Amino acid sequence: AIMAALVQHVRRLAPHFSARGLHLKKALSAVPTEITKVANGMCVATQDYDNPWCSIGLILPFGSRYEVPETSGHSVFIEKLIMKTTQTRTPQQMNLALDSVTGTIVTDLNREAIFFRCSTFAKDVDKVLELLADFTLRPKYTEEDIADQVSVSKYISSKITDYDKILLPELAHMASYGQGGLGNPFVVPSDRLNAMAPDALVRTQQQFFHPSRMVLGGVGIEHKRLAELAEKYFQTSLPALPPLVKQPPKFVGGGDVRIPMEKSPRANPYRKELTQMAFCLPGVGWGHPDFFTVSVLQTLLGGGDSFSAGGPGKGMFSRLYQNMLNLYGEDIYNCAALHTPYSDAGLFSVSLVCPPKTVAFLVQKLFAELVSVCHRVTPEELQRAKGLLKSTLLMNLECLPIILEDLCRQVVSSGTVLNADEICSAIDKVSVADIQTVLKCMLKTPTTIGAYGNLDRLAPANVIYRNMLSSLAAL
Numbered sequence: 001a002i003m004a005a006l007v008q009h010v011r012r013l014a015p016h017f018s019a020r021g022l023h024l025k026k027a028l029s030a031v032p033t034e035i036t037k038v039a040n041g042m043c044v045a046t047q048d049y050d051n052p053w054c055s056i057g058l059i060l061p062f063g064s065r066y067e068v069p070e071t072s073g074h075s076v077f078i079e080k081l082i083m084k085t086t087q088t089r090t091p092q093q094m095n096l097a098l099d100s101v102t103g104t105i106v107t108d109l110n111r112e113a114i115f116f117r118c119s120t121f122a123k124d125v126d127k128v129l130e131l132l133a134d135f136t137l138r139p140k141y142t143e144e145d146i147a148d149q150v151s152v153s154k155y156i157s158s159k160i161t162d163y164d165k166i167l168l169p170e171l172a173h174m175a176s177y178g179q180g181g182l183g184n185p186f187v188v189p190s191d192r193l194n195a196m197a198p199d200a201l202v203r204t205q206q207q208f209f210h211p212s213r214m215v216l217g218g219v220g221i222e223h224k225r226l227a228e229l230a231e232k233y234f235q236t237s238l239p240a241l242p243p244l245v246k247q248p249p250k251f252v253g254g255g256d257v258r259i260p261m262e263k264s265p266r267a268n269p270y271r272k273e274l275t276q277m278a279f280c281l282p283g284v285g286w287g288h289p290d291f292f293t294v295s296v297l298q299t300l301l302g303g304g305d306s307f308s309a310g311g312p313g314k315g316m317f318s319r320l321y322q323n324m325l326n327l328y329g330e331d332i333y334n335c336a337a338l339h340t341p342y343s344d345a346g347l348f349s350v351s352l353v354c355p356p357k358t359v360a361f362l363v364q365k366l367f368a369e370l371v372s373v374c375h376r377v378t379p380e381e382l383q384r385a386k387g388l389l390k391s392t393l394l395m396n397l398e399c400l401p402i403i404l405e406d407l408c409r410q411v412v413s414s415g416t417v418l419n420a421d422e423i424c425s426a427i428d429k430v431s432v433a434d435i436q437t438v439l440k441c442m443l444k445t446p447t448t449i450g451a452y453g454n455l456d457r458l459a460p461a462n463v464i465y466r467n468m469l470s471s472l473a474a475l
Contacts, residue, residue, distance in 0.1 A: 033407065033417045034223040038231045041212030041240060045411045046223040047403065054220030055404040056128050057117040058136070059412050061244050062208045064184040065112040065342075073188035074204040077149055077196055079109040082205075084145045087138040094135075101127050111173070111182055112342055113412065119401055122221060126229060129216075133233040136214075139205045141198040150193045157190050161265045161452060164276050164353075169340075171450025172278040172349055175255035175461075182249045182342065210241045217408035219400050249345045251282040253446035256461040264356055264453030274333055275356050275453035279366070279464075281442040283339050283346025286413040292426045293434045294339055294348065300377065300385035300435065301350070301369075303336035317384055320350075323369055324362070331358040335366065343413045348442060356454035363458065367468040374440050374472065377432045390424050443472065 035045045063075045083098065083105065085091045098105065103120035105128065116136075118128045160167050170187055177183030211234045218226040264273040284290050302318020306325050316322075324335045334353035339346060350370070354362050396402045397420055410417045418426070447468070449461045459467075 031419075033419070035411060035415075035417070036223070036227055038227050040231055040234055040236075041210070042230050042234055043215045043411060043415075044218075044223070044227045044230050045215060045407055045417070046218040046221060046226055047407060048222055049220045049400070051220040051400070052122060053119060053400065054122050054125065054218060055117060055119045055400040056125060056132075056221070056226075057115060057217040057404045057408045058132050058214055059113055059115045059217070059408040060208065060214045061112060061343075061412070062114040063109060063111045064186045065182055065246075066208070066244075067184050071200075071204050072185065073153075073192040073196065074201055075109060075114070076153075076186070076188050077146065078139075078201055078205055079107050079114060080149050080152075081141055081145050081201070082107065082135050082139065085140050085142060086134045087140045088134060097127070097131055101131070103128075105131065111184070111186055113409070115405065115408065117401060117404060125218075125221060125226070129229050129233045133235075136205075136209045137211075137234065137236045137238075139202050139209070141201045143198065146196050146198065146201075150196060153188045153193055154190070156187070160187065161259070161261075167259075167452060168276050168278050168351065168450060171257045171259070171452065172280050172347065172448070173450075175257040175448040175450045176251055176280045176282075176347055177249050178252045178255065181247060182345065182347075183252075206238060207241070210238060211236065212240045213244065215408055215412045217404055217411065219404045219407060246344065249342075251345070251445060252448065254461050254465065255280075255448035257450050258455055258458075259452035260455045261453055272333075273355060273454070274353050275359055275451070275455065275458070277352045277359070277363070277449065277451040277458065278349045279352070279363075280347055280349040280448040280450070282445050283341060283348035283442075285344045285346055286341050286409070287343075288346070290434075290438050291341065291346075292423075293430050293438045294346065296382075296385050296389060296427060296430045297373075297435050297439060298337045298339040298348070299389045300381060301337035301373070302385075302388075303350075304334070305336075306330075306333045319369055319373065319381070324365065328358075328362065328365075331355065332362055335362075356457060359455070359457040360459065363464060364467070367464065368471060370439070370443070371468060371471045374436050374443070377435060379432070382430075382432055382435070386427050386430065390427055393423060394420060443468070 031047045031049060033045060033047050035043065037043050067073075067075060083094065085094055089097065101118065101120055102124045103118050105116060105118040108115040108117070116132055120128055156163065166187060170185065173186070174183050214234070216226065216230050264275045284294050300318060301320050303320030303325065320335045320337060325332055332352070332354045334351055337348070337350050339348050350366060352362060352366055397406070407417060446465045447461055449464070451458060
């Protein structure tokens with residue numbers, strides 16, 4: 001009786017939430033995006049919300065993808081040390097300047113881009129841009145700062161198996177892309193730590209950091225004002241850099257990178273011996289026609305940890321939650337689908353964390369679940385996945401820093417911006433046939449594996465893939 005009353009109450013409230021989401025979507029779609037290129041070559045993009053608080057961001061192509069053996073690890077060190085000191089400011093002066101800003105400048109580095117962002121009052125935008133220009137265009141590094149970062153990196157390397165959120169993606173990318181490009185290490189190799197030098201870091205930074213390579217984004221600020229400030233502060237005597245040339249990454253089917261151990265690490269919330277695995281397939285890049293189809297597929301598979309702290313939007317009715325996590329209890333601790341898109345490629349992976357004794361059984365069940373999607377997806381499942389994806393999008397777009405990041409990343413990857421209404425429309429167009437066609441295409445490429453722990457019961461990648469093909473042909 002209590003459950004029936006609760007269901008009736010939720011049904012009465014549903015129209016109100018649907019209306020709120022519709023109004024929010026319309027409000028977000030109504031904000032125009034302005035994009036211009038100023039005299040110094042910098043691209044400026046804005047969305048001017050009526051708000052005294054604004055978010056400023058700067059993004060440019062930079063990261064481990066562009067490294068060569070001689071510069072391996074430079075991107076990580078530059079990201080960690082870039083705000084320590086500059087050619088015009090001592091460490092003390094830099095700290096005082098950062099403290100004077102109403103807000104914190106945050107850096108975010110991935111394999112192909114570095115992003116700086118700050119949420120602040122509109123009156124402090126000048127200070128933020130002057131600081132951004134200072135440490136991006138006038139770099140300076142000291143032996144002392146480098147030595148401190150070397151100590152931090154050595155500690156992380158010594159405890160790397162305790163950091164599954166770092167190590168597992170590292171192994172997955174190495175297995176999927178081989179050496180070079182997106183397969184380059186994102187964790188600084190231990191043999192490179194003593195090769196870090198101030199002059200070498202400065203040279204690497206100057207090869208990438210130039211206004212002509214940068215996108216400056218602003219949310220909650222007038223476009224004309226931000227464009228004028230971009231010209232004012234981002235002046236440099238360095239010559240313009242040529243367009244960045246990237247070699248298209250090639251997914252290495254059947255790649256298998258493992259760190260076998262006698263015992264799996266216990267550095268997890270459960271303090272149990274758990275084996276960590278990632279099974280990877282080729283995904284798609286940001287601008288690919290199938291991007292939204294793959295996004296819906298990832299949401300439909302869903303998954304997560306076996307324990308959730310609660311709250312909405314966990315995808316508890318997704319395939320991997322219902323048919324893996326909910327069925328096998330203490331035999332499984334994590335199973336989740338993840339799509340990592342880049343400008344011209346993507347990595348679709350499914351993680352699996354379980355005790356060593358259940359590895360063989362759960363791997364078989366996991367691939368059976370992937371195969372089943374190729375043959376049966378109900379209309380209810382599809383609508384639930386699309387609804388969850390859209391609600392997550394709209395919820396995130398209530399936050400100015402996330403609106404800013406979305407704006408900057410869209411401009412730097414494609415030069416255009418899709419608003420919330422256009423994205424929701426693209427999601428709505430995804431059909432069951434689209435999902436199954438894309439997944440079948442992905443499964444034509446042999447799966448790659450990144451794994452560590454006790455791997456005695458984990459079959460080779462080619463054996464797992466061959467068994468999966470047999471299951472696919474049998475249905």
